[in-house]
Amino acid sequence: MEWLEARDFNLNSTLNSGQLFRYVSFPDHYLIHAGSHLFKIWQKDGRIFFEGAGREFVSRFFRLDDDMEEICRQIGKDDFIRTAIELYRGLRLLRHDPWECLVSFLCSSVKNIPHIKCIVEHLCRHYGPKVSLGNYRGYGFPSSDRISEGGDLERIKAGFRARYLLEISRRAKSMDLMALGKLGYRDAKRELMALPGVGEKIADCVLLYSLDFVEAFPVDTWIRRAIRIGCHGKNNLPDRGIREFAQGYFGRYAGYAQLYLYHYVRNQGRK
Helix, strand or coil, X not given: CEEEECCCCCHHHHHCCCCCCCEEECCCCEEEEECCEEEEEEEECCEEEEECCCHHHHHHHCCCCCCHHHHHHHHCXXXXXXXXXXXXXXXXXXCCCHHHHHHHHHCCCCCCHHHHHHHHHXXXXXXXXXXXXXXXXXXXCCCHHHHHHHCCCHHHCCCCHHHHHHHHHHHHCCCCHHHHHHCCHHHHHHHXXXXXXXXXXXXXXXXXXXXXXXXXXXXXXXXXXXXHHHCCCCCCCCHHHHHHHHHHHHHHHHHHHHHHHHHHHHHHCCC
16 A cells, blocks of 8 residues: 545545546545556545555546645636635546547447447447456556557447547557647647547647546536626637637636536536
8 A cells, every 4th residue: 555645635526527437436435446556545633545556547537736825826817716626636637548538438428428338338348458456356548559450449339439439549549649738728629629520629628637637628518507607797608619718817827717617517407
């Protein structure tokens, strides 16, 4: 067992904020699948304790180097988001592997979170390597080669997304997703949107949750509602207008603002 100081960090909110689809909750800990990693983690008295992963990986995955005090100061532009920050202080962005992030959010199109988890789990069971931690047995995330060689993806119950998954897996063999992080936001987004089935929301999710573009601002139903309720009555903006407004309003950490607004509105059931 290892541990890290984790002040200004809320493990429960972070894992349940819609960024991660592969974890199992137990009364006193979580089991997390991230790529080929399977690790146990829990939080107590300002520290996180973990087994099955190294300190460097855990610190990077949970972005423990982010200055949450400064981030929250910069995005706390109005009473609405300040309430979200107060309720869920310590909620952090995750730093996924780009391939896993892309495939997971491709599966998220017009689906609720439980269904997304089911599709991703089916994908891993059929194509991922076996992994274990103690008595727990699971599956790592499959490589693009493994998915493309599998051919028939109908059995993972992905519906129309199956053809996109297969085509993206084939293209990924000659594409360096990590290298997109060296481009500017707009260029990286353009590259992702050239992939089949990848629209603006999915592209922004990949940029935000795996490639360190913390200005990315994915827009969905919950965010439309949050902007309408909390940010100066922006009632009739299209998604692109919402994104551009939010990036200008919240600034360089707009993606963190998105995370807090999404988690707040989804959990509070605001109309």
